[in-house]
Amino acid sequence: MSRTTSSTADGGAGERQRGRRPGAPDTRGRILEVARESFAERGFRATTIRGVAAAAGVDAALVHHYFGTKDDLFLAALRVPVDPRAVLPTVFEQGTDGAAARLLTAVLGVWDQPEGRLQLVSVLRASLGDAGSSLLQDGFLRLVEQGLAGVLPGPDPRLRAQLVATQMLGLLLARYVLVLEPLASLPRSAVVELVAPNLQRYLDGPLDQRG
Known part of the structure; x- marks a missing residue:
């Protein structure tokens, strides 16, 4: 019974590791870093929330959670001091x-x-x-x-x-x-x-x- 429980727990951990990363203390900064690079290299129009999320290794929903819209992410990533x-x-x-x-x-x-x-x-x-x-x-x-x-x-x-x-x-x-x-x-x-x-x-x- 204990081996089954341990195996199930290990399998669950493995599944989580293979999925998108959940929110963590450095996640917001990582998203901003990726977004800043994308906006600089690809421009505004070609940068997408999904693309930033994929490059940062998180779900798109987490990007929306931290920053809201693409416009909000743009202003935050470029550190524009006035909205x-x-x-x-x-x-x-x-x-x-x-x-x-x-x-x-x-x-x-x-x-x-x-x-x-x-x-x-x-x-x-x-x-x-x-x-x-x-x-x-x-x-x-x-x-x-x-x-x-x-x-x-x-x-x-x-x-x-x-x-x-x-x-x-x-x-x-x-x-x-x-x-x-x-x-x-x-x-x-x-x-x-x-x-x-x-x-x-x-x-x-x-x-x-x-x-």
Whole structure:
């Protein structure tokens, strides 16, 4: 009887060892490591929850348990210190009037923090490569565009969102990655004062599309 019980127990352990690994203290970090490599090498679109789970040796359900959606995993893997899905509703809770200045102040505030800027610059630089363009277009910019289009009133919300996103991208690239002077050394308040009016027109001003 004891041999049967022992054999059954050993067999059960063997089955568990051959299956997917359950959650463990290092599982979350392993998933993030695999996801980071996949996003960097394959881009956003080609990276899947199932593929990350398989490479990490866990069930896809565990990846969802730790991180939720693919967008959540993307932001966590790249260690993006700001989630546009959380920032944009706060910026626009008072309406579109003055929203450009609030948006610029919030975004530049994150980029001006040394600990956040290092990671964001790294992500932006990585996004300039072939696979990285998918990270930027399908990953981060898509989240920004969807968030903006969802809060902008009036006609052409998607076009307005793209104009805002691309203007912001150019500003961040010039100020923090290329470090173009004197823009890079301007105080945040001066950048907001100079850029916000044009950004505000994209948000709620007339758009001449005749040309």
